[in-house]
Amino acid sequence: MSSKSLTLNNISKRFGNVTALDNFNLEVGVGELVALLGPSGCGKTTALRVVAGLEHQDNGTVLVAEKNISDVPAHKRNMGMVFQAYSLFPNLTVEENVAFGLQMRKVNKSVRLKKAHQLLDLVGLDSQSKRFTHQLSGGQQQRVALARALAFEPEILLLDEPLSALDAQVRVNLREEIRRLQLSLGTTTLFVTHDQEEAMAISDRVGVMNQGVLEQIDTPDVLYNKPTSSFVAGFVGIMNRIPAQISDGIVEIFGSKVIALKRGNESGQVVALIRPESISVVANSSQPNAKVLTRSFMGASSNIICQTGDGTIVQSLMTSASTGDLHPGSSVQLHVLSSEVLVANV
Amino acid sequence: MKRKLDLPLTITLSVLALFVFIPLLSAFEFSIRTPIKGGYGWDHYLWAIREDEFFYYIIRSIWLAAITVLITLIVLVPTMTWLQLSKSTIRPFIDGLSLLPLVIPVVAFAVGAQISFPEFVKDTVLELPFLYFVLALPYAYRTLDIGLNSIPLKTLTEAARSAGANWWRTIITVIIPVIKTAVVGTVAITFALSIGEYTLTVLLHWDTFPTWITFVADESILGAVALSMMSLVIPFLVLTVLTLVAPERSTQGRK
Numbered sequence: 001m002s003s004k005s006l007t008l009n010n011i012s013k014r015f016g017n018v019t020a021l022d023n024f025n026l027e028v029g030v031g032e033l034v035a036l037l038g039p040s041g042c043g044k045t046t047a048l049r050v051v052a053g054l055e056h057q058d059n060g061t062v063l064v065a066e067k068n069i070s071d072v073p074a075h076k077r078n079m080g081m082v083f084q085a086y087s088l089f090p091n092l093t094v095e096e097n098v099a100f101g102l103q104m105r106k107v108n109k110s111v112r113l114k115k116a117h118q119l120l121d122l123v124g125l126d127s128q129s130k131r132f133t134h135q136l137s138g139g140q141q142q143r144v145a146l147a148r149a150l151a152f153e154p155e156i157l158l159l160d161e162p163l164s165a166l167d168a169q170v171r172v173n174l175r176e177e178i179r180r181l182q183l184s185l186g187t188t189t190l191f192v193t194h195d196q197e198e199a200m201a202i203s204d205r206v207g208v209m210n211q212g213v214l215e216q217i218d219t220p221d222v223l224y225n226k227p228t229s230s231f232v233a234g235f236v237g238i239m240n241r242i243p244a245q246i247s248d249g250i251v252e253i254f255g256s257k258v259i260a261l262k263r264g265n266e267s268g269q270v271v272a273l274i275r276p277e278s279i280s281v282v283a284n285s286s287q288p289n290a291k292v293l294t295r296s297f298m299g300a301s302s303n304i305i306c307q308t309g310d311g312t313i314v315q316s317l318m319t320s321a322s323t324g325d326l327h328p329g330s331s332v333q334l335h336v337l338s339s340e341v342l343v344a345n346v
Numbered sequence: 347m348k349r350k351l352d353l354p355l356t357i358t359l360s361v362l363a364l365f366v367f368i369p370l371l372s373a374f375e376f377s378i379r380t381p382i383k384g385g386y387g388w389d390h391y392l393w394a395i396r397e398d399e400f401f402y403y404i405i406r407s408i409w410l411a412a413i414t415v416l417i418t419l420i421v422l423v424p425t426m427t428w429l430q431l432s433k434s435t436i437r438p439f440i441d442g443l444s445l446l447p448l449v450i451p452v453v454a455f456a457v458g459a460q461i462s463f464p465e466f467v468k469d470t471v472l473e474l475p476f477l478y479f480v481l482a483l484p485y486a487y488r489t490l491d492i493g494l495n496s497i498p499l500k501t502l503t504e505a506a507r508s509a510g511a512n513w514w515r516t517i518i519t520v521i522i523p524v525i526k527t528a529v530v531g532t533v534a535i536t537f538a539l540s541i542g543e544y545t546l547t548v549l550l551h552w553d554t555f556p557t558w559i560t561f562v563a564d565e566s567i568l569g570a571v572a573l574s575m576m577s578l579v580i581p582f583l584v585l586t587v588l589t590l591v592a593p594e595r596s597t598q599g600r601k
């Protein structure tokens with residue numbers, strides 16, 4: 001297996017007055033898939049491009065298997081990359097595209113075509129090998145791009161939002177395919193995306209970036225359930241921000257007392273950060289504290305949006321079976337289901 | 347479905363065709379006249395081809411034009427690729443600079459070449475391709491520019507580099523084949539301009555096919571016109587050969 005570990009140490013990169021990466025650190029283990037997630041302009045793509053050698057950092061080092069490759073040019077880094085935009089060479093057939101990296105490595109033609117067919121078979125496109133790229137759909141083109149990036153057995157696979165130009169269904173299928181391939185080949189992979197669902201679905205760990213720094217990197221489960229900052233809590237998944245009173249680490253929300261996970265102010269006004277699935281909405285209550293604004297049926301679950309007496313909008317995710325009595329305009333009582341909540345200062 | 351005739355377009359194209367083809371046809375008609383025998387014939391063409399200097403000058407002009415084409419491609423494709431990718435602030439300056447050959451008199455180039463070129467260049471006819479390159483620059487630059495603008499250059503070069511291609515291999519194996527139409531156009535324009543260049547060549551005291559035609563004109567004006575017709579055919583033949591030789595790869599429908 002040619003896969004290696006990747007380490008970024010104190011990487012800084014500025015474009016004029018804009019700081020894209022600010023002492024950025026990251027470690028990706030052998031065979032691991034790490035996603036970098038963040039809003040536009042957070043520096044995630046710059047980090048990937050620094051790893052690929054397509055941008056040169058102002059400071060810091062890039063290590064692959066402990067070897068410093070900071071000054072190695074892009075074409076000698078042996079990293080497969082799939083781009084956001086369709087990047088296949090239009091003058092080459094599908095098989096020639098996949099074999100391109102091997103051709104650059106002066107691999108014998110019959111060997112490289114054999115390898116290209118193996119990879120095309122893996123992505124289910126061997127039958128299209130003689131076609132030109134414009135004859136393929138967007139999803140097929142990205143599959144070929146993935147095969148091209150993997151054909152020369154890269155040490156690291158870099159995915160720069162490869163799914164963002166595709167239709168919803170194709171995205172879901174292709175992301176599963178990427179994960180399947182990555183696991184079967186054991187290729188260390190860095191995956192940049194702004195789509196949290198995508199990142200959470202296929203990554204071993206997800207790094208959330210904000211303004212050039214890594215806010216938190218953890219497994220999807222920890223990231224979702226135990227965000228360490230207000231930014232991560234707000235960025236990953238949907239988070240209700242409910243004004244509440246805190247006293248001695250205990251927060252009072254909708255009449256219930258819950259433990260504050262991360263303390264902001266020791267006492268006084270804070271904002272409690274609560275996931276929609278941790279809030280239940282009860283109809284026909286004797287002590288209503290909110291009104292239903294909308295109810296969106298989504299199959300097994302329904303999304304209920306309510307407004308409390310002080311005007312706060314609260315979102316709840318419940319099983320559809322338990323939301324039959326919740327109609328827009330009806331008075332309801334909100335409950336917090338979790339015993340701990342993350343709080344932030346107002 | 348039958349397409350409706352676009353009358354203004356048809357009239358414009360017809361007038362343009364007449365403007366281009368009437369002088370050409372007239373020259374051709376003139377070149378095949380045989381005043382002594384009367385009627386028409388290929389006498390002047392055959393006479394010109396049998397002249398000792400014919401092949402010497404035509405081959406000389408062809409390889410000078412070929413060297414000019416090479417210089418143009420070697421200098422312009424990497425430079426313009428870099429200009430496109432770097433989004434450099436000097437881009438407007440370079441755009442303007444590429445137009446200068448249109449406004450600077452040819453005699454100024456000739457004098458400039460005599461002053462600035464080193465002796466070993468001035469002593470050989472190889473000084474001409476460097477100057478032909480400058481003369482063809484405004485047209486070659488724009489043709490390549492259109493080609494490079496029409497492709498996702500940044501993504502393609504980055505894809506090639508990350509797959510292991512260095513800059514030269516990226517240009518040769520990806521960029522040039524992808525902008526083949528623009529490259530063929532550039533080759534045709536540069537070749538045609540070089541093979542027909544007269545003023546600069548005379549000012550620098552070199553002899554090529556066009557200057558030889560003027561010598562022939564002193565002896566036989568009909569022979570000179572016949573040679574001129576042949577010199578028109580050469581770039582056309584080169585373009586045809588290029589189009590046939592260059593592998594026809596479909597790049598239509600890029601997304």
